[in-house]
Amino acid sequence: MKKKLSIVDIANQLNISKTTVSFILNGLAKEKRISDEVVERVLKFVKEVEYKPNSLAKSLRTGKSNTIGLMVEDISNHFFANIARLIEDKAYENGFKLTYCSTDNKTDKTREMIAMFRDRRVDGYIIAPPEGIEEDIAQLISEGFPVVLFDRYLTNITTDYVVVDNFFATYNATKHLINQGGFRNIGFVNFTSNQTQLQQRMQGYKMAMNEHNLKTYIKEIVYHPDQELITKPINAFLKKHDFLDAVLFGTNHLGACGLRVIKELGLTIPDDIAVVSFDDYELFQMYNPPITAIAQPIDKIADKIISIMVQRLTQNSSDKAETETVMMPTELFVRESSIKKLTMAG
Amino acid sequence: MKKKLSIVDIANQLNISKTTVSFILNGLAKEKRISDEVVERVLKFVKEVEYKPNSLAKSLRTGKSNTIGLMVEDISNHFFANIARLIEDKAYENGFKLTYCSTDNKTDKTREMIAMFRDRRVDGYIIAPPEGIEEDIAQLISEGFPVVLFDRYLTNITTDYVVVDNFFATYNATKHLINQGGFRNIGFVNFTSNQTQLQQRMQGYKMAMNEHNLKTYIKEIVYHPDQELITKPINAFLKKHDFLDAVLFGTNHLGACGLRVIKELGLTIPDDIAVVSFDDYELFQMYNPPITAIAQPIDKIADKIISIMVQRLTQNSSDKAETETVMMPTELFVRESSIKKLTMAG
DNA sequence: CTGAAAGCGCTAACAC
DNA sequence: GTGTTAGCGCTTTCAG
Numbered sequence: 001m002k003k004k005l006s007i008v009d010i011a012n013q014l015n016i017s018k019t020t021v022s023f024i025l026n027g028l029a030k031e032k033r034i035s036d037e038v039v040e041r042v043l044k045f046v047k048e049v050e051y052k053p054n055s056l057a058k059s060l061r062t063g064k065s066n067t068i069g070l071m072v073e074d075i076s077n078h079f080f081a082n083i084a085r086l087i088e089d090k091a092y093e094n095g096f097k098l099t100y101c102s103t104d105n106k107t108d109k110t111r112e113m114i115a116m117f118r119d120r121r122v123d124g125y126i127i128a129p130p131e132g133i134e135e136d137i138a139q140l141i142s143e144g145f146p147v148v149l150f151d152r153y154l155t156n157i158t159t160d161y162v163v164v165d166n167f168f169a170t171y172n173a174t175k176h177l178i179n180q181g182g183f184r185n186i187g188f189v190n191f192t193s194n195q196t197q198l199q200q201r202m203q204g205y206k207m208a209m210n211e212h213n214l215k216t217y218i219k220e221i222v223y224h225p226d227q228e229l230i231t232k233p234i235n236a237f238l239k240k241h242d243f244l245d246a247v248l249f250g251t252n253h254l255g256a257c258g259l260r261v262i263k264e265l266g267l268t269i270p271d272d273i274a275v276v277s278f279d280d281y282e283l284f285q286m287y288n289p290p291i292t293a294i295a296q297p298i299d300k301i302a303d304k305i306i307s308i309m310v311q312r313l314t315q316n317s318s319d320k321a322e323t324e325t326v327m328m329p330t331e332l333f334v335r336e337s338s339i340k341k342l343t344m345a346g
Numbered sequence: 347m348k349k350k351l352s353i354v355d356i357a358n359q360l361n362i363s364k365t366t367v368s369f370i371l372n373g374l375a376k377e378k379r380i381s382d383e384v385v386e387r388v389l390k391f392v393k394e395v396e397y398k399p400n401s402l403a404k405s406l407r408t409g410k411s412n413t414i415g416l417m418v419e420d421i422s423n424h425f426f427a428n429i430a431r432l433i434e435d436k437a438y439e440n441g442f443k444l445t446y447c448s449t450d451n452k453t454d455k456t457r458e459m460i461a462m463f464r465d466r467r468v469d470g471y472i473i474a475p476p477e478g479i480e481e482d483i484a485q486l487i488s489e490g491f492p493v494v495l496f497d498r499y500l501t502n503i504t505t506d507y508v509v510v511d512n513f514f515a516t517y518n519a520t521k522h523l524i525n526q527g528g529f530r531n532i533g534f535v536n537f538t539s540n541q542t543q544l545q546q547r548m549q550g551y552k553m554a555m556n557e558h559n560l561k562t563y564i565k566e567i568v569y570h571p572d573q574e575l576i577t578k579p580i581n582a583f584l585k586k587h588d589f590l591d592a593v594l595f596g597t598n599h600l601g602a603c604g605l606r607v608i609k610e611l612g613l614t615i616p617d618d619i620a621v622v623s624f625d626d627y628e629l630f631q632m633y634n635p636p637i638t639a640i641a642q643p644i645d646k647i648a649d650k651i652i653s654i655m656v657q658r659l660t661q662n663s664s665d666k667a668e669t670e671t672v673m674m675p676t677e678l679f680v681r682e683s684s685i686k687k688l689t690m691a692g
Numbered sequence: 693c694t695g696a697a698a699g700c701g702c703t704a705a706c707a708c
Numbered sequence: 709g710t711g712t713t714a715g716c717g718c719t720t721t722c723a724g
């Protein structure tokens with residue numbers, strides 16, 4: 001078909017130099033005091049032939065790509081898929097492209113992906129960081145790349161991040177179970193990890209239990225993509241502690257697996273065991289009974305992430321604002337799963 | 347930090363020409379009869395300094411990027427998120443990078459995204475095409491780009507695609523409702539669209555109903571991101587046809603919305619109304635009662651898509667095999683939602 | 693067997 | 709105000 005034309009082609013056809021064209025196209029016409037007549041001629045022509053600059057060449061030259069790299073844990077997970085979608089939309093709205101990938105929360109894979117993003121001259125990084133990636137992130141930052149962390153942060157890295165108040169979220173949920181629910185033997189199921197969000201969720205639970213002088217029952221499960229390897233330990237835990245009257249799950253995935261197990265064991269919610277899970281989604285809302293859940297403000301999180309990133313990317317490098325660390329509140333949606341049914345009489 | 351070094355740098359440091367280095371790095375050492383000694387020296391050095399070629403420059407020069415572009419309808423939808431995840435993994439396994447985006451099933455947005463992918467010199471396109479995008483796809487194909495369609499295809503475009511047997515899927519599901527379920531007044535809820543997959547699902551339903559001389563009750567809903575605008579019409583439909591004893595939903599999203607409505611209306615499944623939905627996922631499996639669903643072999647679909655693509659990308663352009671069109675079977679998971687409870691006595 | 697050099701399309705310092 | 713020109717880092721033809 002019609003060969004893609006380059007900036008030289010249009011310069012030739014218009015009998016001017018490609019510099020002039022480049023300036024005009026990059027909005028430097030005024031600054032370079034190019035005559036309105038020429039500007040108009042170029043703009044018109046460019047529109048006519050639908051000239052699109054080759055962004056590869058541009059990036060090669062400038063070292064910028066107008067692209068933001070997003071690294072989530074797993075794009076097929078509800079939480080991350082939704083965040084990704086929102087960020088994608090908002091990035092485009094702001095004139096940036098987005099390119100994303102799943103890290104599986106693996107350090108090596110993340111490292112590779114960072115290398116790939118660098119290679120593609122990504123301008124900024126939005127990352128839900130796995131453990132052990134501190135050095136690589138520090139490197140990125142020291143080279144001047146904007147890095148916004150989310151969902152969790154790295155304690156020894158100073159950079160922007162947006163997370164939720166995980167501690168208060170589970171603290172509050174646990175207190176809800178204790179106070180409104182009247183439960184006393186409350187278990188907590190979490191993934192084995194030192195990541196901030198998971199640790200803080202655990203601390204919140206512990207604190208609430210301690211305040212009420214209640215004994216804690218904690219099960220930590222090593223993550224594995226195979227669902228069996230998650231349901232089995234939960235099953236064992238619930239069986240071993242069959243006196244538990246409530247259980248709090250640290251993530252949506254654990255919550256879903258937990259529900260399976262509870263069904264398997266033939267327990268009824270909330271009579272045999274009350275349930276609260278972190279994250280809210282369709283399954284919890286529509287389950288029978290509906291499951292009490294700690295909802296993260298996904299929309300706001302995405303908004304904040306991208307607005308910080310866009311600001312970093314467009315701001316004058318001189319006014320390096322302080323790093324922005326945002327902690328958003330969660331919302332506890334109380335549903336039937338955590339409220340004891342009213343018993344007849346006293 | 348240490349400046350990234352280029353091919354020239356390593357040529358200089360080794361006192362050879364960059365051409366030689368390039369040849370060696372691209373595996374042309376043998377062909378160009380470069381001495382083993384030099385080859386070894388280069389390879390060793392490259393490893394030592396962890397030299398990574400600049401892929402932007404490479405792409406600019408070659409017009410190839412070693413990247414596959416994937417366009418799904420909506421990355422936050424369960425089906426597409428999972429497909430995307432699998433394709434991502436398999437692409438990397440095969441040495442390709444993947445870059446993806448959501449089209450929202452909008453023609454304009456898709457067109458823009460195609461332009462963006464072209465600009466980035468994506469080597470091949472995997473697309474769940476919206477309506478009206480035929481010309482753009484044809485253009486891509488005519489320029490020699492491999493294009494693999496999935497989930498649906500375009501009737502007037504000859505290219506590889508992988509879809510499921512949508513017609514048989516709903517035909518079979520409807521017959522199941524009629525034969526095993528004993529239902530007669532069966533409704534079908536679908537999105538308004540001429541896309542092949544949706545049309546064929548409708549046809550399958552119609553055919554089964556016709557074969558049994560049953561009257562069809564079809565509701566087509568215009569897609570809208572706002573859930574209200576989907577549940578409302580379903581609500582109206584079910585109310586208007588309150589004699590329906592079963593309903594088949596054309597997509598997972600419709601199924602989920604349908605369940606909400608049925609709950610709202612206070613109907614019990616399957617006594618008041620039996621339910622079958624297209625696509626299978628957590629919600630349907632764990633709903634009470636569990637929902638009968640038509641499952642797509644997501645894993646196999648992803649596998650097939652990527653293997654066709656990789657083959658196109660690596661094959662000798664001379665042996666242009668015929669286009670490959672794959673139609674995979676679905677599986678009907680029969681659960682309680684579509685089986686009448688045994689009534690006591692006759 | 694190896695190297696010189698052109699060129700992919702673009703930007704921007706520097707000249708005029 | 710506008711043009712010349714030197715790269716960005718790489719591939720590849722053509723010479724030797």
